[in-house]
Amino acid sequence: MRILVTGAGGFIGHHLVKRLKSEGNWVIGADLKWPEFETTSADEFLIGDLRNPDFCLELTRKGSDEIYQLAADMGGAGYVFTGENDAAIMHNSALINLNMLEAARIHKSKKIFFSSSACVYPLYNQEDPENPVCYEDSAYPAQPDSEYGWEKLFSERLYKSYQRNYGIEVRIARLHNIFGPLGVWEGGREKAPAALCRKVALADNHSFIEIWGDGKQSRTFLYIDECIEGITKMMRSGYSEPINIGSEEMITIYDLAKMIIQISGKDLAIECIDGPQGVRGRKSDNTLIRETLSWQPQKPLLEGIELTYQWILKQTQLSREASKYKL
Ligand code: NAD
8 A cells, every 4th residue: 555654754653664564564654853872774764744734735735545644743741731732732723634634635535544642521521630531422511621622623623524425434542641652751841751761761879750630640551562452453443533542550640650760770769840731630541442443552552662761771871871982
């Protein structure tokens, strides 16, 4: 198949390109930037801005059997929940989705995947860290906790409208906290697992690390390989309503930090400080995806976190070496 992946320079996009190539497809990647930690395996890779409709038209001109639209202006709690990036997040991501869908319509693309998010779920169902409610139909009445979530909800509706009015097939996944190697681990856009792995990797033995909030906020985290399996399975299914792709193994941020400290073998204390944290509890509800796609994660969280910690530890060592070299 001829497949277009937008956002192919990012974390999930880069892993997805590798997977699609390993299946023997012809893959075209597009992004503002090249993948940061590895060379892309895409057959063609175009650098450009998806906020520009002409770039989207150029990408879709030759037609494609599948489009995976993963580009978004996004980051972890430090980027999404401070309020400082709200206008950019809504403006940039909405433009990307508007342009890509219109280009796909004009050039008669058959099928397009949209990466939505667990952030669409309403605040009022995620106030109890032990009992968050996140099944697909509970997204309405809507009350996402961030502008990032509102943009995703708007775009879900946009994709569904294009399917209804123009016949383009859409697939919509609500991804829940994806993590793993080759993801951003510093700079302000990293998410909790990567940020905690970095803090632990950089901490001196017998010192401490800081976590944001009281640490009792709970989440589920899905390892990247499992996410890619879920996305490709979903794309090839006949199901076109939004569906959760996540793990059901819930953990508090405090316990996640403890898990990473244990993996590191260091003796570190945990200090809770003020910081952006999002909802109190969030957990993927996989009832629908189990029933429709027979998919569920295979790896326990610990295994994925071990792999991620080792990769981030190596990145911190490489960056220390590089800064010595610069001096
Ligand atoms: P990422 O930030 O690593 O990748 C997004 C990519 O989009 C980046 O490489 C970025 O350069 C590119 N991009 C942004 N604006 C662009 C523009 N104007 N033109 C061209 N490229 C542009 O993020 P990710 O973790 O790989 O996430 C991929 C998708 O999945 C996003 O839509 C995100 O909202 C969604 N998602 C991710 C998670 C997660 O836990 N990682 C959870 C829920 C949803």
